[in-house]
Amino acid sequence: MSLDSVLFYVLAALVLGSAIMTITRRNVVHAAVWLISALVGVAGLFLSRGAEFLAGVQVIVYIGGIMVLFLFVIMLVPVHDESTQRRFSNQKWPAMLAAVALFLWVAFIAVNGVGMLDHPGMAEPLGPGSLSENSEAVGLVLFSQYLLPFELASILLLVAIIGAIVMSKTRNPETES
Amino acid sequence: MEQLLANPYVPPLILTAVIILVFPLIAGYIVLAERKVLADLQVRLGPMRVGPYGVLQPLADALKLMLKEDVIPSQSDKWIFWLAPVLSTFTALSAFAVLPLSDRFFVADVNIGILFILAMSSIGALGLILGGWSANSKYSLMGSLRAAAQMVSYEVPLGFATVTAIMCAGTLSMQGVIASQLERGVWGAFDNYGLMLIPTVLFIIAGTAETNRAPFDLPEAESELVAGFHTEYSGFRWALFFLAEYAAIVVISSLCVTLFFGGWLRPFPNVAALEMPLNTAFPAALFALIALGCSKGVFRQALVGFRLVMAALTGLFLLVAAAFALPAANELMIGLFWFGFKLAVMVYMFIWYRGTFPRFRYDQLMDVGWKWLIPISMFGLILNGVVQLFARG
Numbered sequence: 155m156s157l158d159s160v161l162f163y164v165l166a167a168l169v170l171g172s173a174i175m176t177i178t179r180r181n182v183v184h185a186a187v188w189l190i191s192a193l194v195g196v197a198g199l200f201l202s203r204g205a206e207f208l209a210g211v212q213v214i215v216y217i218g219g220i221m222v223l224f225l226f227v228i229m230l231v232p233v234h235d236e237s238t239q240r241r242f243s244n245q246k247w248p249a250m251l252a253a254v255a256l257f258l259w260v261a262f263i264a265v266n267g268v269g270m271l272d273h274p275g276m277a278e279p280l281g282p283g284s285l286s287e288n289s290e291a292v293g294l295v296l297f298s299q300y301l302l303p304f305e306l307a308s309i310l311l312l313v314a315i316i317g318a319i320v321m322s323k324t325r326n327p328e329t330e331s
Numbered sequence: 332m333e334q335l336l337a338n339p340y341v342p343p344l345i346l347t348a349v350i351i352l353v354f355p356l357i358a359g360y361i362v363l364a365e366r367k368v369l370a371d372l373q374v375r376l377g378p379m380r381v382g383p384y385g386v387l388q389p390l391a392d393a394l395k396l397m398l399k400e401d402v403i404p405s406q407s408d409k410w411i412f413w414l415a416p417v418l419s420t421f422t423a424l425s426a427f428a429v430l431p432l433s434d435r436f437f438v439a440d441v442n443i444g445i446l447f448i449l450a451m452s453s454i455g456a457l458g459l460i461l462g463g464w465s466a467n468s469k470y471s472l473m474g475s476l477r478a479a480a481q482m483v484s485y486e487v488p489l490g491f492a493t494v495t496a497i498m499c500a501g502t503l504s505m506q507g508v509i510a511s512q513l514e515r516g517v518w519g520a521f522d523n524y525g526l527m528l529i530p531t532v533l534f535i536i537a538g539t540a541e542t543n544r545a546p547f548d549l550p551e552a553e554s555e556l557v558a559g560f561h562t563e564y565s566g567f568r569w570a571l572f573f574l575a576e577y578a579a580i581v582v583i584s585s586l587c588v589t590l591f592f593g594g595w596l597r598p599f600p601n602v603a604a605l606e607m608p609l610n611t612a613f614p615a616a617l618f619a620l621i622a623l624g625c626s627k628g629v630f631r632q633a634l635v636g637f638r639l640v641m642a643a644l645t646g647l648f649l650l651v652a653a654a655f656a657l658p659a660a661n662e663l664m665i666g667l668f669w670f671g672f673k674l675a676v677m678v679y680m681f682i683w684y685r686g687t688f689p690r691f692r693y694d695q696l697m698d699v700g701w702k703w704l705i706p707i708s709m710f711g712l713i714l715n716g717v718v719q720l721f722a723r724g
Contacts, residue, residue: 181408183408183411183461183464184410184411187411187414190454190457194454197450206442206443206446207443207446207503209443210443210447210449210450211446213450213453213454214446214449214450214453217450217453217454217457218449218450218452218453218454218456218482218486219453219483219486221457222453222460222479222482222483223479223483225457225460225464225479226460226476226479226480226483229460229464229476229479230476289442289443289503
């Protein structure tokens with residue numbers, strides 16, 4: 155087995171193990187720490203595939219931004235309360251369905267080979283020789299070929315932000331007239 | 332020996348070991364410098380007891396910290412209490428891997444060097460947050476909450492300032508950024524007709540906040556939170572947090588020096604006439620002056636130990652001064668000298684802020700971050716982009 159595949163299996167084990175720990179911990183902060191470990195593993199996977207820019211952004215955005223905010227909220231919840239609550243919500247069945255569908259989709263690709271995802275006009279995969287242009291390549295593709303999905307994602311985020319502001323704003327009937 | 336050094340893995344490993352072994356000592360002396368400078372600003376003497384003028388104080392402090400009892404609060408979350416200082420120190424020291432200490436001393440020159448430093452500093456912030464939470468004390472928790480909010484807020488202007496600098500340099504590699512400044516013949520801070528000064532100033536402000544230094548040291552505000560997130564930490568674990576804080580200061584200052592102040596390049600790197608005065612005369616004269624200052628201490632006191640230490644320091648600095656006069660040694664060390672010199676100026680400024688500015692109130696902190704720094708940093712990014720587009724064609 156080459157060093158590359160050893161690295162892949164180690165990182166895959168880290169990601170899956172941490173993910174399992176994340177959903178089985180009773181203590182929410184422990185779950186968050188395991189989730190961070192899983193995200194670091196994903197960054198490692200990006201790195202081992204030669205996507206260095208994505209690895210860096212993965213850590214900065216998911217761990218530096220999102221997980222810090224998660225912890226910020228979690229820390230305000232008393233630790234000893236959550237063990238008495240039901241840990242799985244009513245969305246158990248939709249979640250199961252989504253998981254099964256995702257599994258089938260990934261299995262389908264695994265059986266048919268990655269080549270089935272090719273479509274005309276797809277960005278060229280980056281070979282090992284083009285490492286130095288990694289971030290340039292990502293930027294170019296993002297702002298030319300995939301501009302529409304990129305802009306749609308930004309609008310989606312903007313809508314989410316505005317929605318959060320609207321929902322968290324307390325309505326005062328006296329000032330509102 | 333030659334063969335061993337030619338192996339691509341050996342020099343970086345040696346340098347890594349040197350950094351890990353030497354950095355705690357450097358951090359100790361930064362602490363001493365901080366105490367001395369603050370004392371001077373407040374018209375006090377600072378540490379004077381251990382060694383002449385307190386020069387051996389860091390060693391005494393280190394010994395004390397290592398021998399102290401390791402207290403873990405009984406109601407704490409022990410696993411995370413253990414993890415937090417490790418996480419902070421590990422990530423802060425990892426960031427040294429991509430610092431370009433000079434043209435020949437660096438562990439790795441990777442093409443995402445700057446992203447790597449930002450990534451490591453954002454993981455390091457988790458150490459503060461988790462550490463404060465795990466202690467199960469209200470002061471620690473308040474400190475952690477503040478740390479979390481502050482990190483998230485100030486990472487944005489820091490990121491925008493960094494992006495502006497990267498855009499100006501055209502690369503994410505640390506050595507590449509320095510090379511582009513050499514090529515353009517101007518420091519990053521004064522590029523684009525001086526417009527790069529906007530991100531430079533923002534970077535320094537946001538960097539101070541990101542390292543939790545005064546006036547942004549709300550996570551450990553001692554007048555309201557005892558000691559903030561590390562209230563319950565003591566002994567060696569506390570020392571690890573301390574080490575991480577100073578490592579973060581050095582890393583952020585190095586990043587600032589690299590992005591905006593030419594890294595290991597001497598000032599005016601394209602003016603050949605300044606080669607001799609700046610690269611040979613200046614460092615030699617600087618160290619000779621320090622030696623002269625130390626030599627005064629040899630005759631001032633009757634204590635034998637005092638005189639011996641001062642004589643040793645005089646000899647050491649004279650030796651360094653002489654080394655800079657030798658062309659072979661000079662060539663090896665000059666990059667390191669300029670990087671260290673600029674770094675020392677930045678670290679001095681960090682200490683200076685602490686002695687000068689009163690701490691922000693929490694709402695002022697958020698106001699400054701969200702209502703001033705972020706809009707200005709966005710404006711600076713767009714302005715520099717437009718100028719660069721038209722000026723460089």
